Amino acid sequence: MIEKVLIANRGEIALRVIRACREMGVATVAVYSDADRGALHVLHADEAYRLGPAPAAESYLRGDLILEVARRMGADAVHPGYGFLSENAEFAEACAAAGVTFIGPPASAMRVLGSKTRARQAADAAGMPRVPGSVTGLADVAEALRVATGIGYPVMLKAAAGGGGKGMRAVTRAEDLAAAFAAASSEAERSFGSGEVYLEKLIERPRHIEIQLMADEHGSCVYLGERECSVQRRHQKVIEEAPSAVVSEDLRRRMGDAAVRLALSAGYVNAGTVEFLVDDAENFYFLEMNTRLQVEHPVTEMVTGLDLVHLQLRVAMGEPLPLTQEDVRLRGHAIECRIYAEDPENHFFPSPGLITRLIQPSGPGIREDCAVYEGWNVPLDYDPMLSKLVAFAPTREQAIDRMLRALDEYVIGGIKTNIGLFRRILMDEDFRAARIDTGYLERLLAEGVAPVLEDVPEDVVALAAALFAASARRETLAAPVVSEESRWAVAGRREGLRL
Amino acid sequence: MTVWLEVEGEKRRVELPGEIGAGSGAVECLVDGRSIMADVRFLQAGVLSLLIDGRQYRCVLDGDGVVIGRRRFGFEVADPRSLQGRRGAGAGTDGPRPVKAPMPGRMVRVLVEVGDEVEEGQAVVVIEAMKMQNELKSPKAGRVVKIAIAVGDAVGAGDVLVVVE
Numbered sequence: 281m282i283e284k285v286l287i288a289n290r291g292e293i294a295l296r297v298i299r300a301c302r303e304m305g306v307a308t309v310a311v312y313s314d315a316d317r318g319a320l321h322v323l324h325a326d327e328a329y330r331l332g333p334a335p336a337a338e339s340y341l342r343g344d345l346i347l348e349v350a351r352r353m354g355a356d357a358v359h360p361g362y363g364f365l366s367e368n369a370e371f372a373e374a375c376a377a378a379g380v381t382f383i384g385p386p387a388s389a390m391r392v393l394g395s396k397t398r399a400r401q402a403a404d405a406a407g408m409p410r411v412p413g414s415v416t417g418l419a420d421v422a423e424a425l426r427v428a429t430g431i432g433y434p435v436m437l438k439a440a441a442g443g444g445g446k447g448m449r450a451v452t453r454a455e456d457l458a459a460a461f462a463a464a465s466s467e468a469e470r471s472f473g474s475g476e477v478y479l480e481k482l483i484e485r486p487r488h489i490e491i492q493l494m495a496d497e498h499g500s501c502v503y504l505g506e507r508e509c510s511v512q513r514r515h516q517k518v519i520e521e522a523p524s525a526v527v528s529e530d531l532r533r534r535m536g537d538a539a540v541r542l543a544l545s546a547g548y549v550n551a552g553t554v555e556f557l558v559d560d561a562e563n564f565y566f567l568e569m570n571t572r573l574q575v576e577h578p579v580t581e582m583v584t585g586l587d588l589v590h591l592q593l594r595v596a597m598g599e600p601l602p603l604t605q606e607d608v609r610l611r612g613h614a615i616e617c618r619i620y621a622e623d624p625e626n627h628f629f630p631s632p633g634l635i636t637r638l639i640q641p642s643g644p645g646i647r648e649d650c651a652v653y654e655g656w657n658v659p660l661d662y663d664p665m666l667s668k669l670v671a672f673a674p675t676r677e678q679a680i681d682r683m684l685r686a687l688d689e690y691v692i693g694g695i696k697t698n699i700g701l702f703r704r705i706l707m708d709e710d711f712r713a714a715r716i717d718t719g720y721l722e723r724l725l726a727e728g729v730a731p732v733l734e735d736v737p738e739d740v741v742a743l744a745a746a747l748f749a750a751s752a753r754r755e756t757l758a759a760p761v762v763s764e765e766s767r768w769a770v771a772g773r774r775e776g777l778r779l
Numbered sequence: 780m781t782v783w784l785e786v787e788g789e790k791r792r793v794e795l796p797g798e799i800g801a802g803s804g805a806v807e808c809l810v811d812g813r814s815i816m817a818d819v820r821f822l823q824a825g826v827l828s829l830l831i832d833g834r835q836y837r838c839v840l841d842g843d844g845v846v847i848g849r850r851r852f853g854f855e856v857a858d859p860r861s862l863q864g865r866r867g868a869g870a871g872t873d874g875p876r877p878v879k880a881p882m883p884g885r886m887v888r889v890l891v892e893v894g895d896e897v898e899e900g901q902a903v904v905v906i907e908a909m910k911m912q913n914e915l916k917s918p919k920a921g922r923v924v925k926i927a928i929a930v931g932d933a934v935g936a937g938d939v940l941v942v943v944e
Contacts, residue, residue, distance in 0.1 A: 621909065629881050630909035633936065637825060637841050660883050664909040688849060693841030703849065736847045738789070739810040740831060744838040744845050745854040746782040746793035746808075747819060747827055753780075 282357040289361030292651040294321035300589035313339035315659035320651045334661040343371040357381035366572040383596040393569040403566040406542040410566040413480025439468030440476040445515025485717040486557035491539040503536035520576035525714035582614035582672040613676040621664040623696035632660040637693025641686035786854045877939040884908030
């Protein structure tokens with residue numbers, strides 16, 4: 281039985297886990313860095329503990345500190361969220377050694393499936409189709425050249441410990457391979473602490489489709505349908521949806537069965553995701569496995585009606601899965617937009633800073649997983665994700681229209697966001713017709729991200745601006761002029777202090 | 780009350796009646812002398828509903844801009860004299876041009892030195908913010924005359940980092 285969970289994360293995912301715990305009567309401990317003292321996950325938790333300064337290496341990545349907090353606060357489990365320590369086998373092992381349940385897979389399964397090269401070997405052993413290429417890390421450029429010549433160009437170099445598009449390079453000609461190898465390897469070293477890279481055939485215009493799994497420690501594993509994640513920029517997902525518009529019942533079953541085989545062969549327990557590339561002819565190729573809850577899990581929750589974090593906790597408590605494959609029913613369509621603090625009209629520059637205005641969308645079929653509020657200062661130390669907006673409806677077309685409606689309601693002031701970019705995508709004919717692949721967004725962006733704008737009469741704009749200016753002026757005139765000193769004096773009197 | 784504004788670069792003059800937002804229905808406002816009957820209601824700080832000829836506009840104050848529907852319009856309160864003074868200033872390619880930080884961050888690389896000749900669009904510095912490295916480019920062709928920051932420095936939005944002449 282788990283009675284108190286420490287959430288080793290921040291932002292919307294920390295809040296998401298805290299909410300699930302509270303629904304299940306499980307107490308929560310938040311941890312935070314100096315940049316996050318005022319963050320919502322701290323506010324929502326039962327207990328909260330400071331880890332250290334803002335840089336993740338001194339706070340959210342300090343597994344030793346986190347376990348120390350767990351011990352001191354009496355937490356019997358740790359939920360790692362995604363990112364940070366979520367796929368760190370040493371941390372999972374340290375938790376086990378400290379007698380704290382790690383809400384995720386065992387370190388052994390993580391070691392096999394978390395490394396891309398070892399996962400490819402496991403996929404081969406499980407009889408899963410994969411993209412042609414090297415199964416192990418490449419020793420040097422000569423080996424890279426040999427493998428590339430064998431499978432033919434174009435090829436893709438990838439970091440073995442990679443993620444988020446780091447340490448990846450596409451190579452179309454043999455003469456570019458050496459430079460790309462050096463660049464990918466050094467980027468991988470900097471990002472993941474390991475310079476190991478491997479190489480695989482570049483599949484042209486593939487779709488990125490992934491299968492959500494849930495496995496218990498009693499040998500049961502179910503797949504919960506697929507997610508289409510082809511709308512990407514620089515190998516990072518931007519929009520995800522469930523189900524995929526192109527996956528037939530037959531393809532879903534074949535991919536799901538293959539994913540389950542892989543998980544069972546590695547002794548996998550808890551939530552995980554097997555990622556595939558899918559081509560026009562419904563061939564699918566194993567890409568990698570994510571051994572954690574993912575950012576895009578809400579779209580699966582919407583179409584299956586399941587709460588994946590509840591399931592994670594139950595499985596971590598040793599309970600058997602409460603459902604079999606036959607019980608999994610998909611209904612409707614869900615789309616998720618990742619709302620980022622960035623400026624699509626200016627090179628996607630990040631835009632941290634104070635949120636001066638926040639009007640959040642709501643209404644039928646809208647879910648928002650969010651951890652920001654009006655007055656929150658979005659720190660520059662972490663990922664720029666502000667929230668995940670999810671629209672759910674009976675059909676894909678209706679879900680798209682619902683999302684557009686929600687985006688129109690959404691106002692985030694003070695910083696730049698990519699809300700306008702989502703309008704552009706959702707109104708695009710190719711997206712609406714589901715003619716998408718992993719290169720789709722880059723092609724759309726090449727056409728420019730001119731925002732979709734409606735007409736507002738100039739006089740109305742001038743009138744609104746004047747009204748705000750006039751009201752500010754009135755407030756200024758009405759407010760008593762108080763110096764800093766006298767304000768302290770007033771506060772002091774109120775608090776009964778002697779100044 | 781008369782308010783002088785510059786909205787999206789255009790000079791505007793708006794005359795407002797004394798009492799507004801009391802829920803008494805439409806009041807007459809004059810925009811550049813044109814009459815608009817508007818039912819004005821402040822819903823909360825910085826959020827305003829305008830009803831004009833039955834059409835509803837949700838107006839949200841966002842810093843130095845107003846968001847109406849999907850659009851944000853920048854505006855500045857000004858008087859006519861100061862607006863005239865600023866016209867034409869700051870434009871053109873002559874003279875020194877600063878490279879400013881578009882957001883707060885940390886300087887991770889300086890790609891030029893004082894005295895270097897640079898092309899327009901050539902990357903001059905790299906700032907890291909929110910786990911992303913962002914190259915900032917020279918606004919013009921010319922010579923680097925000043926580097927105001929060093930690797931490792933924290934920079935604020937709008938800080939001048941490099942000056943190209």
